[in-house]
Amino acid sequence: MTPRGTAEPQVRPGFAEDLSGLTDLYNHYVLRTPITFDTVSLTPEGRMQWFLSHPKDGPHRLMVATEPAASGPERLLGYATSSPLRPKAAYATSVEVSVYCAPDAAGRGVGTALYTALFEALAGEDLHRAYAGVTQPNDASHRLHTRFGFRPIGTYEQVGRKFGRYWDVRWYEKELSGGGTGPVGV
Numbered sequence: 001m002t003p004r005g006t007a008e009p010q011v012r013p014g015f016a017e018d019l020s021g022l023t024d025l026y027n028h029y030v031l032r033t034p035i036t037f038d039t040v041s042l043t044p045e046g047r048m049q050w051f052l053s054h055p056k057d058g059p060h061r062l063m064v065a066t067e068p069a070a071s072g073p074e075r076l077l078g079y080a081t082s083s084p085l086r087p088k089a090a091y092a093t094s095v096e097v098s099v100y101c102a103p104d105a106a107g108r109g110v111g112t113a114l115y116t117a118l119f120e121a122l123a124g125e126d127l128h129r130a131y132a133g134v135t136q137p138n139d140a141s142h143r144l145h146t147r148f149g150f151r152p153i154g155t156y157e158q159v160g161r162k163f164g165r166y167w168d169v170r171w172y173e174k175e176l177s178g179g180g181t182g183p184v185g186v
Helices: 016-032 048-052 110-122 137-148
Strands: 010-013 063-066 075-084 096-100 129-133 151-162 167-174
Touching: 010 075, 016 048, 016 075, 016 096, 016 151, 048 129, 063 110, 075 110, 096 110, 129 137
Parallel strands: 096 129
Antiparallel strands: 010 063, 063 075, 075 096, 129 167, 151 167
């Protein structure tokens, strides 16, 4: 038997049954960190529209990492998403990606497993670029995104206020394999 916390994370698409655990995990970051700029905890009902915007196929995905359990339910270790970058039609071949890991899952390869599965799932989609916004400072997220081929492209300085101070967000960009014919004239 593998001791708790040492098994390889299992990654799969998210299910409706995950919504409560996903919300609890996200609320940790809402209430205790500047990593998300939400400032009020959410409910599973309040996250339902977000959940439904990530179907099991297409460019907007939700991947969940769990830890196998010897008995009882799986334990949620984290999740990754690809979401629309912006609502206008010309942005359709770009996605914004994010990853959230349970606080006690840090350093276990959960973020790597999630992004590996997410980018494998997106490989056949008509996508050209992925973007990630990372509140600064966040060395772990910088390392993760660099490992996956993202490069920093700029920083929104003091763009969000949370916990009584202003925070910068560094933006990262990654080229994806799909996305049509490439750049067009401006």
